[in-house]
Amino acid sequence: MREQSMVPEPEFESYYGRQILKTPTWKTPDVPLYLFLGGMAGGSALLAEGAALSYRPDLERVARLAAAGGAAAGTVALVHDLGRPERFLNMLRVLKPTSPLSVGSFILAPFSALSGAAALSNLTGRLPRLGRLAGAGAAVFAGPLATYTAALVGNTAVPAWHEAYRELPFVFAGSGATAAGGLAMVFTPVAQAGPARRMAVGGAALEIAAAEVLLTRVGMVAEPYQQGRPGRLMRTARALTAVAAGATALAGHRSRTVSVLSGAACVTASVLTRFGVFEAGIASARDPKYVVVPQRERLRQRQAAEAH
Amino acid sequence: MTNSLWGRLDDVAGDAGYDDHPPRMGFFTDTSVCIGCKACEVACKEWNQVPDDGYLLTGMSYDNTGALGASTWRHVAFVEKSLDVSTVDLGLPAMGPPEGQGQATESGDNGIRWLMSSDVCKHCTHAACLDVCPTGALFRTEFGTVVVQPDVCNGCGYCVPACPYGVIDQRKEDGRVFKCTLCYDRLKDGETPACAQACPTESIQYGEVSELRQRAANRVHELHEKGVDVARLYGADPDDGVGGDGAFFLLLDEPEVYGLPPDPVVTTRDLGSMWRHVGAAAATLVGIGVASFVGRRR
């Protein structure tokens, strides 16, 4: 209902057309890559635990390396993004539940350590029991790692992120599963990659569905997800995800070539989704329209309600 | 509904953990008497040793400052609008223009209405910047104001998009963020902030927030009596989306005309719901993981 009252191009006043919010200072590609890596690493840690439990050693090794590598690369991206990287440890000074970045640091730090230990043990064959224990520990943090980043961007005044805070966690969960499944499909023999294929297909379905709900629910703030560069990124990601998931389901178990190609497409699509979401937020912060028009509408509705 | 993340909160400093604290201090900026002299901008820069923010000509009336930012803690906005209302005596204290017309000035044949307003950090009751800061660099002072500790800030930049007013920003060369401190150092010495002290028209008034709110209500009433219907308060309502601002304003037009959001809400109001959605999504991901291993083995 809200979106209908706002079409066509709404009129609004501004101060010389200037943006009201500050543009996020988060850098590209650091932050969108971090969003991707967190999801990929989280999904991979789950895959690794399942592979260990169901005795699929090839899949386990690939997934353990992906979890550890993703967490390590993600940490590098996160630290690199700081204005004062040498003060990274200040992140762990306090635990603030009101700051998803603080909570996230306390998810990322143990996940990195545990997934790293599990991968090292798997590679060297040393301390296998402790390695398994570490892997199970990492799996506990996997779900939160893949999804907390939605609260990270959602807990801002940026219209395209904040208004989408209900759907973004599911988009990110789906995208993380797609990436983890896809990556494992690329590097694991077809015979052991069944769970990776199912994870990729399940993630793709979740991601596409959640993104669809997002667009229909957030009103005019859906525009940045549909227009310009972020719009192209989101559309390409969706198409690629759908095609890759389809190919995976149809022929992933028969052909290594199909498996490798569609796995790579899954990973690429997940990267594109994160860049799309990131850039849509930036675009919405830059345009005063997305601040003024929805807030005006909110005021109008409140006044109308009070008048009754 | 009311809690320390959102809603009405009468004792801000107490809520932040101060048992014994001075009254909440803040600004009431009465833009109806602002003459656009920018003394506040200059005094702020001098006292706080804020570096220059570039020498640009913006083409936006007499505003070459542009916006609040890491190196602009007071910003005087200049709005030019063609005049469609008759000029009214706004009761400029002490030294008004000859005919005491306050901000409404006619120039030549095309009447131009000037709106001038000195903007500043709002020192929100529920400050999103402070809520999201992961390091604790942003903190609530005993005066109820919001201040960054530069020796703790690691430049994560989270506070920047969190602020619903677009106040706080990062100094690129430095990496850290900066904003108005409401002259924390001067407050501790019992002094008035530099901008309020420098303002020649008392457009910027400093004092106890409770008293300033009263003063603001009286002023708006007075203006309405004089027929200035456009006068309205902005940020003075303790029941608004940020629990009221510690620095609030009397405006003569809609907030967005001055570059202010019309209905700001602290993002952490929705934090509980955000975490619940994250939790459900995390559980869904684990579910996908488990489901991937049950069923057919192929």
Ligand code: SF4
């Ligand atoms: S106006 Fe912005 S920077 Fe100032 S206290 Fe409020 S949220 Fe923080």
Ligand code: SF4
């Ligand atoms: S940039 Fe500094 S003040 Fe802002 S949230 Fe990060 S650590 Fe806190």
